[in-house]
Amino acid sequence: MGNKNITIGLFGFGCVGQGLYDVLNHSQGLKATIEKICVKDKNKKRKIDATFFTYDREEILKRDNLNVIVELIDNADEAFSIVKDAMNNGVSVVTANKKMLAENFKELYELQEKNNVALIYEGSAGGSIPIIRNLEEYYDNELLSSVKGILNGTCNYILTRMELENKDYGDVLKDAQLNGFAESDPWLDVAGFDTKFKTLLLTVHAFGIVLTPDDIFNTGIQNVSYDDILYAKQRGLRIKMLGVSQKVGDKFRAYSIPHFVDRESELFNVLYEYNAVEVEGAFSCKQTFVGKGAGSHPTGSAVLSDISALTYDYKYAYKKLKKALSGNNKIEDGIKQIEYDFPIKLYIRFQNREELKDLEILSIEEEYKSTNTNYIIANVNFNSLFNIFNKRENKLFICAI
Numbered sequence: 486m487g488n489k490n491i492t493i494g495l496f497g498f499g500c501v502g503q504g505l506y507d508v509l510n511h512s513q514g515l516k517a518t519i520e521k522i523c524v525k526d527k528n529k530k531r532k533i534d535a536t537f538f539t540y541d542r543e544e545i546l547k548r549d550n551l552n553v554i555v556e557l558i559d560n561a562d563e564a565f566s567i568v569k570d571a572m573n574n575g576v577s578v579v580t581a582n583k584k585m586l587a588e589n590f591k592e593l594y595e596l597q598e599k600n601n602v603a604l605i606y607e608g609s610a611g612g613s614i615p616i617i618r619n620l621e622e623y624y625d626n627e628l629l630s631s632v633k634g635i636l637n638g639t640c641n642y643i644l645t646r647m648e649l650e651n652k653d654y655g656d657v658l659k660d661a662q663l664n665g666f667a668e669s670d671p672w673l674d675v676a677g678f679d680t681k682f683k684t685l686l687l688t689v690h691a692f693g694i695v696l697t698p699d700d701i702f703n704t705g706i707q708n709v710s711y712d713d714i715l716y717a718k719q720r721g722l723r724i725k726m727l728g729v730s731q732k733v734g735d736k737f738r739a740y741s742i743p744h745f746v747d748r749e750s751e752l753f754n755v756l757y758e759y760n761a762v763e764v765e766g767a768f769s770c771k772q773t774f775v776g777k778g779a780g781s782h783p784t785g786s787a788v789l790s791d792i793s794a795l796t797y798d799y800k801y802a803y804k805k806l807k808k809a810l811s812g813n814n815k816i817e818d819g820i821k822q823i824e825y826d827f828p829i830k831l832y833i834r835f836q837n838r839e840e841l842k843d844l845e846i847l848s849i850e851e852e853y854k855s856t857n858t859n860y861i862i863a864n865v866n867f868n869s870l871f872n873i874f875n876k877r878e879n880k881l882f883i884c885a886i
């Protein structure tokens with residue numbers, strides 16, 4: 486494309502799509518114009534001229550004057566179909582859709598290779614935090630040992646308000662929904678799925694390992710209670726929902742679990758809807774990136790940065806992944822590098838012991854029972870966590886120590 490005018494076909498004009506529109510209108514120096522916008526609801530009032538809009542995806546996909554498709558819709562399956570068609574037409578794509586990327590990563594990677602087009606997605610993990618390109622480019626030769634972070638603004642917002650306002654989960658969630666900080670169905674956010682999709686993407690760019698969402702264990706704050714917040718508070722700790730991807734020996738671990746963090750951690754003071762990513766390398770040591778993890782303009786600015794990168798023909802080089810794929814290795818072999826059989830120390834709050842029966846508890850360090858609350862501090866075989874989670878009916882709250 487080579488630093489020239491670019492013409493954009495945009496899918497979606499919701500929170501992020503409108504954010505991109507505003508940010509683009511205020512940008513200086515970037516020669517990019519939105520030519521057409523495809524949306525869904527014909528009856529919705531739009532804040533810009535009606536001639537911008539179409540309801541027919543083909544009207545964008547079949548145009549031959551577009552340099553880039555920007556996909557910002559809220560449906561992962563439809564997004565995948567749009568992105569696939571665009572790439573097969575030889576057009577580069579910018580997206581922020583972590584669910585779509587995580588669920589289809591292998592195929593999307595192969596489509597980039599086959600069609601020699603770019604698919605870039607800085608806004609998909611950490612919102613405005615420039616983490617993906619940094620992992621890919623800046624840390625391309627660094628021996629990284631860990632990437633972990635607060636990757637979901639909704640969880641962090643709820644946990645912060647519960648602690649600072651001494652409130653229950655249900656009350657804060659309701660308020661967060663009213664104020665636009667949580668979806669009407671918050672399950673993907675609060676149960677740790679969103680954090681895990683982002684962890685999957687960070688794992689690709691940090692370590693060159695491609696996983697599927699089912700390979701990464703997740704649980705979230707869906708069952709957190711004020712008792713748990715109080716437990717942390719009394720010990721000078723805070724609960725943070727973390728995505729973790731780390732190298733331990735010659736194996737890797739990846740999961741999405743609430744953690745207690747102490748004051749020494751840079752993550753301790755990351756509050757409300759802010760996100761943070763902590764990158765640890767053998768020589769660079771620990772570095773923390775903090776910023777708004779979601780929202781119209783912050784995410785729009787990450788999308789704009791991707792569009793700008795396309796003006797100089799930027800593509801992810803996938804250096805670490807390509808290295809891992811040398812020889813006869815296949816993408817699906819990445820899972821062989823992941824370790825599941827290890828002890829993890831957890832705070833587990835439960836109602837009755839029956840709920841713990843499928844967990845392989847290796848040792849119990851502390852046990853507390855009262856009329857309101859029962860918890861144990863225990864070392865558990867990580868693998869056995871898969872037996873009990875991802876189900877809405879489960880009422881356990883666990884937090885890594």
Ligand SMILES: NC(=O)c1ccc[n+]([C@@H]2O[C@H](COP(=O)([O-])OP(=O)(O)OC[C@H]3O[C@@H](n4cnc5c(N)ncnc54)[C@H](OP(=O)(O)O)[C@@H]3O)[C@@H](O)[C@H]2O)c1
Nearest residue numbers: 497498499500501523524525526557558559581582779780
């Ligand atoms: N919100 C954030 O802060 C944030 C942050 C990071 C990443 N993201 C990601 O960015 C993407 C967009 O999120 P959002 O919050 O902007 O969503 P949103 O506010 O719900 O807006 C979704 C937009 O997609 C349009 N749409 C839905 N299905 C469509 C289809 N089949 N064809 C064309 N348009 C369609 C909707 O059309 P109508 O206007 O006609 O309803 C709407 O304009 C998602 O993948 C999300 O995960 C969001």
